[in-house]
Amino acid sequence: MDYRCPVCRANLGKRNLSQTIAPRMEIQCVHCNSVIRLNLHRAETIIVLVNFATIVVLAVFAYWFQSRGLVLVAVGAAIVGASALPLLERTALRTWPRYTSTDPGPDR
Numbered sequence: 453m454d455y456r457c458p459v460c461r462a463n464l465g466k467r468n469l470s471q472t473i474a475p476r477m478e479i480q481c482v483h484c485n486s487v488i489r490l491n492l493h494r495a496e497t498i499i500v501l502v503n504f505a506t507i508v509v510l511a512v513f514a515y516w517f518q519s520r521g522l523v524l525v526a527v528g529a530a531i532v533g534a535s536a537l538p539l540l541e542r543t544a545l546r547t548w549p550r551y552t553s554t555d556p557g558p559d560r
């Protein structure tokens with residue numbers, strides 16, 4: 453994953469997931485104060501949604517059947533889902549730019 457600012461190329465580092473899936477998709481670069489946009493890959497969105505749906509379904513079944521085993525499976529699914537994203541970032545999305553510029557204008 454490429455975490456550099458698209459304007460000044462400063463490395464902004466890794467943002468946590470709560471910021472990534474927040475509805476406010478724009479952040480400000482701490483180096484050049486440019487407003488830049490989070491650039492989500494479709495695979496990331498799919499993994500987050502599928503993982504969330506899986507955990508909800510398993511939790512409902514665990515509650516329904518009062519099953520301790522299913523609770524463990526739900527926790528396992530949560531752990532797998534949480535580790536899938538960083539794995540994806542290190543492999544398939546290694547060169548994917550995390551941020552894109554919102555200001556293509558000449559005045560910068």
Ligand SMILES: [Zn+2]
Pocket residue numbers: 457458459460461462481482483484485486
């Ligand atoms: Zn910048």
